[in-house]
Amino acid sequence: MSKQIHLWAFLQGIGFFPTGWRHPRARPEGVFSMEYYARVAKMAEDACFDAIVFGDQLQSRGAGGRTPGRLAMPTLDPVSLLMAMAAVTDRVGLVATVSTTYNTPEMLAERFAAMDRISGGRAGWNIVTTAHPDTAPNFGEAELPPKDQRYAHAVDVVAKACELWTAMDRAGPALPQGRPVLVQAGQSPEGRDFAARTAEAIFCPAANIDAGIDFRNDMRHRIATVGGNPDGVRVMPGLSCVLGGTEEEARGNHAAILDMGDVPLAIEYLSESLCCDLTAYDPAAAIPVDDILAKTLLPPADVAKSVRPAAETGTPLGEFAANFMRHPRGHNVFVGTGEQMAEMMIEWRDSGACDGFTLQPSYMPGGLQDFAEQVVPVLQKRGRLRTEYPGTTLRETLGLPARLRVAA
Amino acid sequence: MTRSFIVSACVSDAGLAVPELARPVIAAAEAAGLDLLMLGRAGERPFDAQVLAAWAAPLTSRTAIVATVPASNAHPFHVARALSAIDFLAAGRTGWSVIAEGAEPAMPADMVRAARALWDGWGADTLVIDKDSGVYLNPDQVVRPNYRGPFFDTAGPVNAMRPLQGQPVLVLDGAASIGIDDADVVLVDGPGAPAGSARRLLKIAPGASVDAAALSAFFDAGEIDGVHFVLAEQAAALPAAIATIGALLVNRPGTPPPATGTLRERLGLALPSTASTQAKGARVPEYVA
Numbered sequence: 001m002s003k004q005i006h007l008w009a010f011l012q013g014i015g016f017f018p019t020g021w022r023h024p025r026a027r028p029e030g031v032f033s034m035e036y037y038a039r040v041a042k043m044a045e046d047a048c049f050d051a052i053v054f055g056d057q058l059q060s061r062g063a064g065g066r067t068p069g070r071l072a073m074p075t076l077d078p079v080s081l082l083m084a085m086a087a088v089t090d091r092v093g094l095v096a097t098v099s100t101t102y103n104t105p106e107m108l109a110e111r112f113a114a115m116d117r118i119s120g121g122r123a124g125w126n127i128v129t130t131a132h133p134d135t136a137p138n139f140g141e142a143e144l145p146p147k148d149q150r151y152a153h154a155v156d157v158v159a160k161a162c163e164l165w166t167a168m169d170r171a172g173p174a175l176p177q178g179r180p181v182l183v184q185a186g187q188s189p190e191g192r193d194f195a196a197r198t199a200e201a202i203f204c205p206a207a208n209i210d211a212g213i214d215f216r217n218d219m220r221h222r223i224a225t226v227g228g229n230p231d232g233v234r235v236m237p238g239l240s241c242v243l244g245g246t247e248e249e250a251r252g253n254h255a256a257i258l259d260m261g262d263v264p265l266a267i268e269y270l271s272e273s274l275c276c277d278l279t280a281y282d283p284a285a286a287i288p289v290d291d292i293l294a295k296t297l298l299p300p301a302d303v304a305k306s307v308r309p310a311a312e313t314g315t316p317l318g319e320f321a322a323n324f325m326r327h328p329r330g331h332n333v334f335v336g337t338g339e340q341m342a343e344m345m346i347e348w349r350d351s352g353a354c355d356g357f358t359l360q361p362s363y364m365p366g367g368l369q370d371f372a373e374q375v376v377p378v379l380q381k382r383g384r385l386r387t388e389y390p391g392t393t394l395r396e397t398l399g400l401p402a403r404l405r406v407a408a
Numbered sequence: 409m410t411r412s413f414i415v416s417a418c419v420s421d422a423g424l425a426v427p428e429l430a431r432p433v434i435a436a437a438e439a440a441g442l443d444l445l446m447l448g449r450a451g452e453r454p455f456d457a458q459v460l461a462a463w464a465a466p467l468t469s470r471t472a473i474v475a476t477v478p479a480s481n482a483h484p485f486h487v488a489r490a491l492s493a494i495d496f497l498a499a500g501r502t503g504w505s506v507i508a509e510g511a512e513p514a515m516p517a518d519m520v521r522a523a524r525a526l527w528d529g530w531g532a533d534t535l536v537i538d539k540d541s542g543v544y545l546n547p548d549q550v551v552r553p554n555y556r557g558p559f560f561d562t563a564g565p566v567n568a569m570r571p572l573q574g575q576p577v578l579v580l581d582g583a584a585s586i587g588i589d590d591a592d593v594v595l596v597d598g599p600g601a602p603a604g605s606a607r608r609l610l611k612i613a614p615g616a617s618v619d620a621a622a623l624s625a626f627f628d629a630g631e632i633d634g635v636h637f638v639l640a641e642q643a644a645a646l647p648a649a650i651a652t653i654g655a656l657l658v659n660r661p662g663t664p665p666p667a668t669g670t671l672r673e674r675l676g677l678a679l680p681s682t683a684s685t686q687a688k689g690a691r692v693p694e695y696v697a
Contacts, residue, residue: 022539029537032496032569033695034466058485060529060552060567067550070542076568077486080462080493087463107481114456117425118463138485140561171453173426262542 003349005384006234006356006398008095008201009044009368012055014072016240016333018269018325019260020363021072027365031074034084040365041085044092047372048386050397051093051124052085053183053203053358054078058102059134066277068268079111086119093394095124095183100154102130102139108157109164112180121176121393121403126183127198129154133275133297151190158182158198178404181394196222199233200400203358205330206237212332212353234398238331239345239357243370247336254335257362258326266321273324274303283318287311331360338374345375346384412665413627414634414675415441415657416474416579416593416609417650420448421643425455427463429643434464436647437471440654443634443665443674444503444593446474446579454478454509458490465497472671474503474579477519480511484522484555488566492527495571500670500689503577503593506586516586518557520578524683525555527575529565532688573672574679574689582608590682592675599631607675609636618652624661 014021014028021028030036044052056078061067082094094115098108108125115123129150136143144150165179184199186192195202202219206212215237220230242257244250263283271278275297281288289311293300310320334341348354361367379385389397396402417437424430424447437445447457457475464473475494477487487504495502506516531549538544553564580591594606602608610632612618618635626632635656639649665674670689672678679687 021537021544022542024539026539027695027697028539028544029693029695030697032572032690032692034497034499035697036695037497038466039697057567060563060565061550067545067547069547070544072537072544073567074569076496077489077493079459080490080497083459083462084465084494084497087466102483103486104481107483107486110454110456110481111459114425114459117455118427118430118459120427137561137563139483168453173423265542 002383004386005345005349005379006236007047007049007385008051008053008236008356008358009049010053010055010238010358010360011040011044011364011368012078013074015363015367016328016331016360017257017362018071018265018328019257020367022260023257023363023366025366026363028072028074030365031076036365037081037085038088040368041089041092043365043368043372045089047376048389049092050356051095051394052082053095053126054081054097055126056097056099056128057132058099058130058138059132060138066279068272070265071268071272073272079115083115083118086122091122091389091392091397093122093124093181093397094119095126095181097126097128099128099130100157101145101150102135105157105160105164109161109168112161113165113168113175116175116177116180117173121395123177124181124183124201124394126185126203127154127158128185147188147190151194154194155197176403177393177395181398181400192219192222195219196228197226201234201236201398204235204237206353207330207332209348209351209353212237212348213351216352216354232400234355236356236358237354238329238360239334240331240360240362241334241341241367241371242362243336243338243341243374245337247340250335250337261322261325263318263322266325267318269325270321274298274307276303278317278321281317283321284316287315287317287320339378341375342378342382345379346382349384410663410676411633412674412676413660413662414443414607414609414665415653415660416444416446416634417442417637417639417653418446418448419639419643419646420450422450422453422455423643424460430460430463431467433643433646434467434471436650438468440650441657442471442650442653444474444579445471446476446503446505448476449478449507449509458487458494461502462490462494462497465494468498468501470667472501472503472577472674473498474505474577476505476507478509478511479506479515479519480509482519484519484526484560485562485564485566487519488523488526489568491523491576492566492568492571495573495576496692500572500672502571502573503579503671505579505581507584508586512559514587515559517588518559520586520588522555522557522560522562524575525553526562526564526566527570528685529553530570530690532570532574532686533691535569535690535692537693570686570690572689572692573670574686575684577671577675577677578683590680592672592677592680595636596632599626599629602630605677605680607633607677609634612637614638614640618656620656620659627661
């Protein structure tokens with residue numbers, strides 16, 4: 001049988017492009033409405049996606065204390081959104097991002113046990129250690145614990161949660177999957193080792209097919225090294241897209257989304273990305289590198305790498321911000337026809353660059369709808385995407401053992 | 409002011425975490441027109457009422473779900489976010505209750521105050537969402553509350569918008585005081601003089617007989633605002649019990665509550681000025697598919 005492509009829908013907020021909320025087919029008000037979540041959940045389930053994934057952030061908005069006015073960052077609680085979606089769907093998996101740094105194992109275990117039971121075995125946990133420095137004050141702390149400590153703690157939290165799930169499963173009602181599917185997205189060496197020991201599915205950015213092959217090979221090697229089964233783990237790089245009936249139309253659609261941005265929005269987006277409020281600076285003036293490095297909450301060396309090259313060529317702040325916003329987050333952005341996109345996805349899958357993709361719709365819900373209408377039928381016709389779910393639990397959908405009882 | 413007789417019930421059964429059991433319970437409450445369905449804690453096998461409340465949101469259009477939150481196993485930042493999301497999903501029909509459950513006695517009040525401060529970091533008219541001008545929200549309406557309490561410090565504001573009701577309806581048991589005296593709904597053991605603006609619901613023990621005429625007289629005298637049935641623990645028995653309550657709902661004293669709107673509107677309850685620096689709930693531009 002041809003290699004199957006797994007699909008996850010990353011649906012948090014307003015979509016992949018910071019400008020996307022202004023698209024005529026975007027419905028940014030929907031983020032506050034049950035009707036919208038019911039609609040997009042059914043869209044994902046009708047297209048036979050493995051799962052819907054919500055990312056999460058625990059920092060309050062606003063670099064340097066100023067909340068952006070043009071950048072839409074609605075971060076409603078992912079667990080609540082996914083559980084409401086569970087009530088109006090039967091098969092699609094529901095994966096919530098939850099922090100090990102700012103939850104106790106008891107809180108996590110109780111929450112995911114309830115999620116797995118009420119969804120009939122469709123819960124997944126995207127395990128994060130929380131990296132945004134502005135998070136700590138919301139939990140009464142001055143700063144984040146260092147990265148190595150966060151990962152060491154995450155290992156303990158996951159182990160304890162697994163113990164608690166085993167006990168809860170025995171006490172009843174049974175957990176339909178034994179425990180939720182464990183998902184991870186770490187990029188650093190610490191993150192990759194943690195994922196190798198823990199995860200059953202892995203997200204990653206991969207800008208091109210070679211980056212995908214390198215990442216998947218690296219993860220499979222790490223998994224085998226710690227005694228795991230590389231075939232029991234799904235590697236799911238991010239993928240966004242802008243489609244059109246012809247290549248030319250798709251390129252026009254892509255340009256139209258990017259052109260919905262303006263310099264004030266771009267500067268807010270850059271401010272959030274660099275953790276440094278730049279909204280008071282003159283966009284026509286030079287990039288204020290020294291101020292940025294002095295004020296940023298991120299490691300200054302990392303920030304220097306992204307701002308220095310442009311500053312040295314004399315690019316003004318506004319132009320730099322506008323360019324920065326045109327290439328969000330390092331993911332692969334496909335621009336073309338639905339047929340071409342399906343072709344590309346099959347090539348990645350057959351080359352060992354991935355087990356499937358985490359689709360990041362360009363804007364919501366139009367971007368998801370376009371993918372479901374223009375790419376899903378092509379993949380199904382080629383025998384690469386299921387036309388019905390194999391079972392009821394997320395584990396079954398992923399091709400993993402239907403139920404897992406024992407701690408890792 | 410019009411007053412409606414409020415009918416509430418509480419269930420505490422770990423079995424409710426299973427959809428086959430939870431669906432008929434939610435459906436029975438909704439069909440009977442129960443105003444509030446409180447999800448309690450189930451002792452040794454607790455279930456997460458916030459998860460259940462979110463799940464129940466699309467399954468209800470009248471009955472409001474009240475999630476019981478244990479102060480010992482939660483953080484106000486998470487609680488405030490979850491209840492904000494649930495309140496939007498349930499179109500403003502969300503309530504909450506906080507209990508100590510093994511925590512220090514002062515911890516539940518700290519939880520309530522912290523969550524209220526987090527919600528109040530957002531003004532009612534913060535969201536603009538105007539595609540033409542590119543204005544998503546008004547930054548001047550977002551403030552950092554910097555809440556500091558005996559157990560919880562949280563800078564805030566919550567990163568998810570003020571709830572549709574401003575704050576979900578706070579329901580507290582009068583017999584188990586947590587030191588918060590401006591709850592929206594108080595569960596009482598007997599009729600008595602009103603204290604503050606809270607709605608007072610008379611607790612009715614499992615299996616106790618209901619004297620509709622007496623309840624009506626208490627209501628007319630202003631000694632209660634309704635009833636709160638504490639139901640037997642087995643969730644499977646609930647649809648039958650709720651059907652009995654339904655008889656009371658059909659002939660409820662006072663003005664019938666409005667059929668639509670938020671829980672606060674249904675109960676005729678404004679946000680207590682002592683509980684919030686903001687008088688209103690969130691205004692959100694309408695979603696049109």
